[in-house]
Amino acid sequence: MTVTVFEKPTGCFGCKKTKELFDAAGVEFVAVDITTDDQALTYITEELGYSQAPVVVYEKDGSEDHWSGLNPAKIAQVIALDTTP
Known part of the structure; x- marks a missing residue:
């Protein structure tokens, strides 16, 4: 599985929190x-259509999903996928 967090590293609470949640769960990104x-x-703006950071893109077994903003439910979903054998 690959996880990419497109972020604004300064002043973006959602970016920081998203990375903290992945780090705490041991999910590499x-x-x-x-x-x-x-x-x-x-x-992220022209191809995916987002205007808010962070944008998280994850791929597993040829399937891709993405979202924008701090989304604890989606983060939990990715964590569960990462810990599933």
Whole structure:
């Protein structure tokens, strides 16, 4: 499974909390700073259609899902998928 958190590292409570929840559960993720990575910003705004950080994209077994903003229910879902053998 791959998890990517597209974030604004400064001043984004939802970004910080999302990463903390994944860290606490032991879920590995890649953090991408959308304030310095123009391609990432274009991807989440133009391809995925989001205007709020964080944007979380996860893929498992060829299936992908994503969301924007702090979403504890979705985070719990990804944690459960990561801990399922």
